[in-house]
Every structure is written in structure tokens, then in C-alpha cells.
Amino acid sequence: MKKIKYTLFTLTVLLLFPTLESCMDADINRNKYEVTQKQLGQDNYDLGSVIRGMQGLVIPTQEHLYQFMEAMCGGSYSGYFGDTRTAWLEKYSTYNPKVDWLKAPFCDVISDTYPFYFQILKKEDSPIAQSLAKLLRVAIMHRITDVYGPIPYSKVLKDGSAIETDGLSSAYDSQKDVYIQMFKELEEADQVLADNLVEGESGYEKLDDVYYGNLKQWRLFLHSLQLRLAMRLTYTDMTGEAQTIAENAVAAGVIEKNADNAMFHVAENRSALCFNDWNDYRAGADIVSYMNGYNDPRRAAYFTKIKSGDTESYFGIRIGINSVMNDDMLIKSYSNRLMTATDPYVWMTAAEVAFLRAEGALRKWNMGGEAKTFYETGIKLSCEEHGVSASNEYLQSTATPMAYKDNLGPYTESAPVSTICVQWNTATNDAAFEENLERIITQKWIALYPNGIEAWSEHRRTGYPQLLPVKVNNGRNVSTERGMRRLMYPSEEYKQNAAHMPDAVNLLIQESSHNSGGDTGGTQVWWDKKTTD
Numbered sequence: 001m002k003k004i005k006y007t008l009f010t011l012t013v014l015l016l017f018p019t020l021e022s023c024m025d026a027d028i029n030r031n032k033y034e035v036t037q038k039q040l041g042q043d044n045y046d047l048g049s050v051i052r053g054m055q056g057l058v059i060p061t062q063e064h065l066y067q068f069m070e071a072m073c074g075g076s077y078s079g080y081f082g083d084t085r086t087a088w089l090e091k092y093s094t095y096n097p098k099v100d101w102l103k104a105p106f107c108d109v110i111s112d113t114y115p116f117y118f119q120i121l122k123k124e125d126s127p128i129a130q131s132l133a134k135l136l137r138v139a140i141m142h143r144i145t146d147v148y149g150p151i152p153y154s155k156v157l158k159d160g161s162a163i164e165t166d167g168l169s170s171a172y173d174s175q176k177d178v179y180i181q182m183f184k185e186l187e188e189a190d191q192v193l194a195d196n197l198v199e200g201e202s203g204y205e206k207l208d209d210v211y212y213g214n215l216k217q218w219r220l221f222l223h224s225l226q227l228r229l230a231m232r233l234t235y236t237d238m239t240g241e242a243q244t245i246a247e248n249a250v251a252a253g254v255i256e257k258n259a260d261n262a263m264f265h266v267a268e269n270r271s272a273l274c275f276n277d278w279n280d281y282r283a284g285a286d287i288v289s290y291m292n293g294y295n296d297p298r299r300a301a302y303f304t305k306i307k308s309g310d311t312e313s314y315f316g317i318r319i320g321i322n323s324v325m326n327d328d329m330l331i332k333s334y335s336n337r338l339m340t341a342t343d344p345y346v347w348m349t350a351a352e353v354a355f356l357r358a359e360g361a362l363r364k365w366n367m368g369g370e371a372k373t374f375y376e377t378g379i380k381l382s383c384e385e386h387g388v389s390a391s392n393e394y395l396q397s398t399a400t401p402m403a404y405k406d407n408l409g410p411y412t413e414s415a416p417v418s419t420i421c422v423q424w425n426t427a428t429n430d431a432a433f434e435e436n437l438e439r440i441i442t443q444k445w446i447a448l449y450p451n452g453i454e455a456w457s458e459h460r461r462t463g464y465p466q467l468l469p470v471k472v473n474n475g476r477n478v479s480t481e482r483g484m485r486r487l488m489y490p491s492e493e494y495k496q497n498a499a500h501m502p503d504a505v506n507l508l509i510q511e512s513s514h515n516s517g518g519d520t521g522g523t524q525v526w527w528d529k530k531t532t533d
Contacts, residue, residue: 050116051132051136052208057113057136058139058264058345059346060109061264061269063270063274064104065105069104070450070453071274071280071452074451076284076320077092077459077483077484079287079445080283081452082282082284082285082317082318084281084334085280085327086323086324087327094320095320095478097487099490102491106148106487107492111168121157127196131189131193132218134185135218138182138225139225141153142178142182145175146232149507150172152169152500153173153177153181154178168492168496169497171503179229179233179526183226183245186222190219197219210347211262221255221348224255227245227246227353227357230242231356232527233527247365247366250367250368254357256353257350258349261385262349266344269343269345276339282330283302283303283335284316285411287302289404296394296446297388303337315334315406315407318471319470321470333408347451349447350385351381355441358378359437378447379395385447398422400419400420401418404468418438420442421439424436437462438462441462441464444458445464460525461528461530469481470483476517476522479522484522485522505519512526
């Protein structure tokens with residue numbers, strides 16, 4: 001992936017709040033977060049470029065980076081996508097990705113983020129840009145720490161200020177410390193956004209391809225991200241703090257309708273190349289089997305149909321195999337992901353937030369409603385998002401996931417991996433709690449498709465949905481039953497950041513509840529504490 005060399009952007013502007021100057025003429029009366037008219041209206045192209053640059057790294061828009069992170073890694077480990085290239089013998093799906101494949105999700109994302117981030121952070125007269133940059137750094141880096149564990153984070157800055165670095169030569173923070181710092185930065189960003197809300201146009205519309213300058217919607221996303229990160233900590237020693245953060249986020253306002261979904265709009269969605277042009281992936285056996293069993297109405301929006309005999313249906317490819325079939329046979333025999341080059345990149349939806357609230361309510365947190373109501377609302381919102389309706393018949397369905405049927409035969413299973421149905425269990429005992437937790441996460445997993453990194457994180461955190469074990473496990477210290485728990489640090493870090501890597505691995509080991517050889521795919525990250533067997 002080519003590196004872009006950036007000039008020093010003149011970021012003295014924000015094109016925000018032109019109506020405020022008349023009522024804030026005297027500096028002594030000015031809110032410390034507000035900007036003057038003089039600070040507005042200059043070099044907007046540069047500002048828009050740097051903000052869009054960070055937006056393009058939340059879910060990577062560069063096609064090869066997307067391929068390594070979302071399609072290969074997240075897609076394999078979440079049960080969403082299986083690869084079709086039989087020549088790939090070192091790959092994510094069989095737990096032995098090529099060494100150079102490990103570089104992209106870590107080195108490329110981190111080193112591409114910080115040139116953008118520092119350009120904004122050094123401009124103290126652009127508080128709104130700084131707050132959005134903080135929010136976007138969290139949105140990007142929480143995915144990196146969830147994949148690897150400890151990462152360089154707070155020490156990339158010096159005394160809270162920007163320094164010239166690509167972020168890859170810095171000391172590491174423990175994952176717990178990364179989370180604590182992320183929560184702090186989200187609070188700081190939220191305060192700035194709250195202090196700068198105005199009615200009508202903000203003047204930022206042309207610089208932002210997510211919410212087009214609507215700061216109220218940015219705050220909804222920020223609070224929803226706080227809720228997501230808080231829920232990640234349910235099995236850690238920060239459960240009490242997580243509950244407080246989650247409840248405060250909901251009280252402040254989260255995404256509740258699809259019109260407020262966080263989506264990055266682009267002229268061309270180049271991730272479509274992975275599926276429609278290169279044909280490197282097909283829909284995974286796991287998600288297709290669940291949705292086939294449920295007769296899920298979203299299948300028509302998710303997958304292509306494949307002819308088998310005299311009928312057409314949805315077929316998924318088994319993930320974690322070394323098939324003896326040729327590539328063309330695999331490509332033609334399994335359902336593809338339905339998408340176009342005009343689709344936006346979806347970061348977070350009202351459906352996901354409803355499921356987060358459902359889990360919180362299930363845990364007796366104050367989410368503003370009942371778990372069952374949020375659960376069913378999440379299904380309805382997801383169906384609405386994809387242009388179908390969630391009927392009462394579906395919500396009350398007792399159908400279970402289908403046993404995997406391989407369209408080519410070799411990997412068919414006689415029994416499903418789970419017997420969880422859609423219908424809510426109204427009992428209140430411990431068994432019903434765990435059953436409903438599986439129900440919530442399974443439906444959230446369906447709604448999250450195709451965002452594999454988030455789905456994999458939730459699978460590791462909760463154990464749900466239950467997934468088919470791989471047929472070929474070429475990993476080092478990785479259990480076939482438990483699956484991959486993290487990615488290994490790339491070799492580039494051991495070479496270029498040698499001074500800090502021993503401490504990084506020690507941090508990983510110290511906060512892991514299951515250390516399987518240190519920097520291996522079997523070692524659990526800090527928040528992955530529910531199961532250690």
C-alpha cells in the first residue's frame with residue numbers, strides 16, 4: 001500500500017457557526033471552545049481532506065487494506081466469509097496467515113492514521129476539528145486494540161501533544177489503559193461538540209462525508225461508541241465503571257433510528273472488488289446456515305442465490321478448509337455477498353445500538369427500557385435498514401439454525417451448532433439469562449454483517465454465536481474449539497520497534513486470562529475473560 005506524503009495543512013478553519021460572532025464579539029465573553037469568524041473559511045479543502053482521510057480508516061476504504069482486515073481476518077473469524085483461492089495455503093481462515101499479511105491491519109492502519117491526526121491536533125484554534133479527530137482515532141484504534149491487545153496509544157503523544165511519529169516506534173499501553181484513555185478522550189470530544197451545537201447549517205457540510213456537518217448526529221455516534229466499548233468490558237474488573245459509562249451514554253442520547261446510522265459515503269466503494277471482481281470470497285457457512293434455519297427475510301439483501309439441481313437457494317462456504325476443488329467451482333457453488341460500488345461503509349447502526357441496550361437491560365443496567373423490547377426493536381431496525389419487514393411470525397419463531405449443507409458435499413454437518421431460536425425466553429432464571437444473551441448476540445451478529453472485526457470481537461467476548469470449527473488448523477497454540485483469539489504482532493514491529501516489543505508482549509501476557517505462548521493467536525486479550533478452557 002502506497003504511503004501518501006502530506007504537506008503541512010493550514011487548519012485554522014472550521015466553517016462552523018457563522019451566526020455566533022455577533023453575540024460573542026468580546027473575547028472576554030467567548031466560550032473557550034468556540035471559534036471566531038476570522039478562524040473560519042480558510043483552507044477548507046485541506047481540512048476536508050484530512051478529516052476524510054481519518055474517516056477512510058475506520059473501516060478501511062483502500063481495497064487491499066479492507067481485504068486484509070475485514071474480508072480475510074474479520075470475515076473468517078466472525079463466520080461471515082470464506083476464501084475461494086485454493087492456492088492460499090497460508091491464510092487467516094486456517095490460523096496461519098502469511099507474515100506479510102499481518103503487516104497491513106497493524107502497521108498500515110496505524111501509520112496512515114497519525115499523519116492525519118497530528119495535522120489537526122497541533123492546531124489549537126480548531127477545537128471542533130480536534131474533537132472529531134479524537135473521536136475518529138478512537139473509532140479506528142479500538143478495532144486495532146481489539147484485534148491485537150496492547151498497542152501504542154497514549155505514548156504516541158508527548159505530554160498530550162502531537163509529536164512527529166508514525167505511531168509505530170512508540171511504547172505500548174496495556175489494553176486496559178488504552179480503554180481508559182479512549183473513554184477519557186471521548187468525554188473530552190463530547191464536551192467540545194456539546195459546546196458548539198447550533199441550529200441550522202454548521203458550515204461544515206462539505207468537509208464531512210458521514211454526517212455532513214451535523215454535530216448532533218456526531219454526538220449520537222460518539223455516545224453509541226461509548227456504549228459499544230463499555231459493553232466490551234462486561235467480564236473484566238471494570239464492570240462497574242462500564243455500567244456507569246453505558247448508562248450515561250444512553251442518557252446523553254444514542255442512535256435510535258436508521259436515519260442516524262454512521263455511514264461513510266464514498267464515490268466508489270472499492271471493497272466491492274474483493275467480491276464482485278476478484279471473487280476471492282463467498283458467504284460463510286455459519287451465517288448462511290443460521291439465516292436459512294430462521295428463514296430470515298434479510299437473506300435476499302445479503303446474498304446471491306445459487307442453483308442446485310432444480311431449485312435456487314443460499315449456500316455458504318465452509319471457513320477454514322483447504323479445498324481440493326478448483327477456484328471456479330468454489331466461486332460458482334456458493335452465495336456471494338450482495339453489494340455495489342455505490343454502497344457506503346457502515347460503521348454503526350441503530351440496530352446494533354438496540355442490541356447493546358438489550359444486553360445492558362438483560363444485565364439490569366438502566367438502558368431506558370426492557371431487554372425484550374430492545375431485542376425485538378433491533379431485529380426490526382435491521383430489517384428496515386435492508387428494506388424488508390420483521391413480521392411477528394419471525395419475532396415469535398421457534399425455528400433453529402440449520403445444520404450446514406455443503407453445496408459440494410465434503411463438509412456437510414449432520415447437526416446444527418446451536419439450537420437458539422428467535423423467540424424471546426420470558427423466564428428470569430440463570431439459564432434464561434444465558435439463553436437470551438446468546439439470542440441477543442446472534443441477532444446482533446446477523447445485523448452487523450459484513451463488519452467482521454466487530455462481530456469477531458463480540459464472539460470472543462461472549463462465546464456467541466456458536467460457530468463451526470475449522471477443518472484445518474495450522475495455527476500455533478490455537479485451539480480448534482476456541483478459535484483465534486487475536487492476531488500476532490507483525491514482524492516489522494519486532495525489527496523497527498525492538499526496544500518496546502518485549503514490554504508489549506509482557507503486557508499481553510500479564511493481562512491475559514489465557515496465555516497460550518505469548519504473542520500467538522491463542523492468547524486472549526484483556527477483555528476476553530468469559531471462557532479460558
